[in-house]
Amino acid sequence: MSSADDAKLKQAREDFVAQWGALGTHWGINRTMAQIHALLMTEPEAIGTDEVMERLQISRGNAHTNLKELVSWGLIRTIVKKGERREFFEAEKDVWKIFTIVARERRRREIDPALGVLHQCLDDSRGIDTPEGRAFHEQMSKLAEFVGFASNVADRVSGMKYGIALQLAARLLS
Amino acid sequence: MSSADDAKLKQAREDFVAQWGALGTHWGINRTMAQIHALLMTEPEAIGTDEVMERLQISRGNAHTNLKELVSWGLIRTIVKKGERREFFEAEKDVWKIFTIVARERRRREIDPALGVLHQCLDDSRGIDTPEGRAFHEQMSKLAEFVGFASNVADRVSGMKYGIALQLAARLLS
DNA sequence: CCGAAGTTTCAGTAAATACTGAAAATATGA
DNA sequence: TCATATTTTCAGTATTTACTGAAACTTCGG
Numbered sequence: 261m262s263s264a265d266d267a268k269l270k271q272a273r274e275d276f277v278a279q280w281g282a283l284g285t286h287w288g289i290n291r292t293m294a295q296i297h298a299l300l301m302t303e304p305e306a307i308g309t310d311e312v313m314e315r316l317q318i319s320r321g322n323a324h325t326n327l328k329e330l331v332s333w334g335l336i337r338t339i340v341k342k343g344e345r346r347e348f349f350e351a352e353k354d355v356w357k358i359f360t361i362v363a364r365e366r367r368r369r370e371i372d373p374a375l376g377v378l379h380q381c382l383d384d385s386r387g388i389d390t391p392e393g394r395a396f397h398e399q400m401s402k403l404a405e406f407v408g409f410a411s412n413v414a415d416r417v418s419g420m421k422y423g424i425a426l427q428l429a430a431r432l433l434s
Numbered sequence: 435m436s437s438a439d440d441a442k443l444k445q446a447r448e449d450f451v452a453q454w455g456a457l458g459t460h461w462g463i464n465r466t467m468a469q470i471h472a473l474l475m476t477e478p479e480a481i482g483t484d485e486v487m488e489r490l491q492i493s494r495g496n497a498h499t500n501l502k503e504l505v506s507w508g509l510i511r512t513i514v515k516k517g518e519r520r521e522f523f524e525a526e527k528d529v530w531k532i533f534t535i536v537a538r539e540r541r542r543r544e545i546d547p548a549l550g551v552l553h554q555c556l557d558d559s560r561g562i563d564t565p566e567g568r569a570f571h572e573q574m575s576k577l578a579e580f581v582g583f584a585s586n587v588a589d590r591v592s593g594m595k596y597g598i599a600l601q602l603a604a605r606l607l608s
Numbered sequence: 609c610c611g612a613a614g615t616t617t618c619a620g621t622a623a624a625t626a627c628t629g630a631a632a633a634t635a636t637g638a
Numbered sequence: 639t640c641a642t643a644t645t646t647t648c649a650g651t652a653t654t655t656a657c658t659g660a661a662a663c664t665t666c667g668g
Binding site for chain 1: 436439440442443445446447449450453454457460461462475476478527529530533543544547548551554555558559562563564566567569570573574576577579580583584586587590591602603606607
């Protein structure tokens with residue numbers, strides 16, 4: 261009975277899109293962007309802007325902006341179909357690739373600016389010759405060292421081949 | 435010339451607080467909470483609500499809410515001074531402890547709910563007997579497996595002693 | 609070069625989130 | 639117990655962020 265299965269799938273997919281969208285919020289990603297990503301991750305075929313608008317009930321501007329943002333992240337890519345004038349989009353479905361993309365983007369947007377602030381404060385407080393000044397400098401120094409270190413580690417991990425990362429992680433969990 | 439040093443320190447500290455607050459935004463943490471945390475991280479003495487209000491120019495309600503939130507995260511703790519009726523607050527200053535607290539909190543708020551959604555979709559799509567249904571189920575399965583795995587790894591790492599983590603990371607960067 | 613199809617931009621508006629300030633509740637000690 | 643210091647709550651407001659819809663722009667076939 262395929263029509264019942266179709267209905268169940270439609271429902272499950274809609275749930276996934278809606279809930280993944282809600283989650284996006286906690287990830288510093290706006291709802292629509294997360295929803296489009298969810299929609300495309302569970303869509304076997306590449307689809308166009310109008311279908312995204314219709315499936316998610318959003319405006320053209322909104323769909324456009326977020327599709328382009330996803331492309332700029334590298335989480336989806338544009339497809340040109342022969343004989344078709346408009347653009348279609350399909351998602352990267354490999355989980356490790358998704359992870360590395362998100363990790364890199366978050367490092368760029370969250371860690372790198374923090375390092376910048378810390379290094380500047382480190383400079384600004386260099387040579388302040390009071391007990392409080394030295395304590396401040398010391399704290400900045402510790403923070404900068406740790407954040408820089410973490411940034412390198414994250415970079416290294418997200419540059420690994422999946423197999424290697426898996427091996428490493430397995431050792432960690434054993 | 436200590437008064438010049440004092441001025442420089444005051445400036446550097448204010449910059450740090452302001453900029454760290456701005457960064458908080460990109461971390462899903464509100465500006466005030468990040469600013470209070472920054473203020474307390476660079477303050478040698480525990481300070482009270484009124485001083486926080488004054489230093490950051492914010493209302494009592496705002497200060498109160500965010501101080502309590504920071505306490506609930508474990509990033510700051512309350513101090514009772516003898517002979518004083520009001521509460522004082524001091525920050526956790528150890529960078530590794532800060533990291534593990536933030537990592538755990540983010541796992542709880544970002545990863546665990548995602549796992550919940552994925553497992554539910556996994557159930558809802560079990561046994562849908564169409565090609566599309568199987569593809570959907572397969573994608574959910576891969577996502578759930580990876581996210582669960584990542585969650586365990588994060589948990590394990592943030593439960594480590596700093597020395598061990600450092601050793602591991604050093605091996606990674608070599 | 610023209611007209612249709614498709615894409616991009618953006619001013620205005622809606623929704624979500626954070627903050628204020630004052631009132632209510634609670635704790636302290638005389 | 640009462641007066642006072644302190645903490646907590648929350649309705650109203652301000653700020654920030656996201657979305658709409660339509661106009662401007664671009665692309666392409668004829």
